[in-house]
Each structure stands twice: as C-alpha cells, then as structure tokens.
Amino acid sequence: EVQLVQSGAEVKQPGESLRISCKGSGYTFTSYWIGWVRQMPGKGLEWMGIINPGDPDSRYSPSFQGQVTISVDTSIDTAYLHWSSLRASDTANYFCVRRRSSHYDTAPLAGYFDTWGQGTLVTVSS
C-alpha cells in the first residue's frame, strides 16, 4: 500500500526554526515528485512547492519562495519542509502529497496528487 506518513503536531514560538517530515512507503520513492500543501485554519488548499527526489529538482510557489525549503533524504525515503524563522501566520495544517505524472503533459507541475499524508498541524504562538 502506498503511504505518506508525516511527523506529529508541533507547537513553536515565533522566530524558532522547524523541520517537518513525510516518509514514503509502498513505492519507489525516487520515481514520484513530492509536494507540500498548506491549509490555514478554516481555509482552502495552497500549493507551496514540489521536489523530484530522484534529481532533486524543485519548484516553489511565488508565495512561498524564500519562506520555506523543501528537501529530501532518499536514503530513508523522506521529504522535509523547513522554516528558518517561524511566524504566527505559519500556523496551519501541512500536507505532503505524491504527484502522479500525466501521460499527456510531462511538465513538473502537471499530473495530480494521488496520495496525501495525514497532515501535520503546526501552531506558532508566543
């Protein structure tokens, strides 16, 4: 069974750093791009960025470029989302997603998210 299992909820103070993780299993980790999606409380979904574990090429939403870093450790089939300095506005649920590529469009942002992690709730408060 294909699964993405994320690390647990975090409570942090503004200015602190944080790295959350997403471990893939049940498939060849380096064969599928992994992305991150933010969902602020009571709000919709926002694409943050995506990385190719086999490359590792990465793309970021303009809204999140420079605000977060996406990385992978292929030795343990794990992707990460990292903040160097959290803000209260980073409070949200974060989902990692596996991108299934399209037969018709090979662009990195084409395809669809066929597997979602369970989400990691990050709370930033003083």
Add this chain to the structure above:
Amino acid sequence: NFMLTQPHSVSESPGKTVTISCTRRGGSIATNFVQWYQQRPGSAPTTVIFEDYQRPSGVPDRFSGSIDSSSNSASLTISGLTTEDEADYFCQSHDVSSLVFGGGTKVTVL
C-alpha cells in the same frame, strides 16, 4: 498567473444531483488538465477526478468531470447524493510556473 473561482457552497437533498463550477481567470481552461479533490471534515483530501474527467479506481461513477470552453470552466457533478458526499471540494490546475487550487466549495446534503 491565473485563478480558479468556485462557489462558496451548494446544497441539495439526498438522491439529487449537484454541479460545482470552477472558472479559470487567466488562460484557457482547456490548456491544462483540471483535478478535483474531496476533503471530508477532519481528513486529508482525496482525488475524485483527474485529467478533467478521469476517475481513480474506487471512486464511484456518481462523480463526473467536464470542461466547457465557452465559459472557461470545469465542472464536477455528483449524482445520487448521499450523506457521505458532504465535504469540501477543490478544483486544481496548473500553468508553466504555478499550480493553483480553487477556493473550495462546501457541499451540504440536506
């Protein structure tokens, strides 16, 4: 850059049919595929439609997707509504530099 606009909410009775629209502002809806994701309360989203009208295995054929170039919109239609269909639904597409979700539509089964 582009945007995808959805109605905030729709409601209908069990057994009826609802259609959710997703209008692209900036670029043609037909240029890049549209996906639809269902998110039940407290759960992660799941895919119900990909590549405009394809259903992943396990998704019932009560769910269907379509594209209308004249209105530059995609639509998700759910027939034979059940209480299990109560959820938020998000459309999603991309262009060369960005991936965008619609704002989401809350479906209520009365």
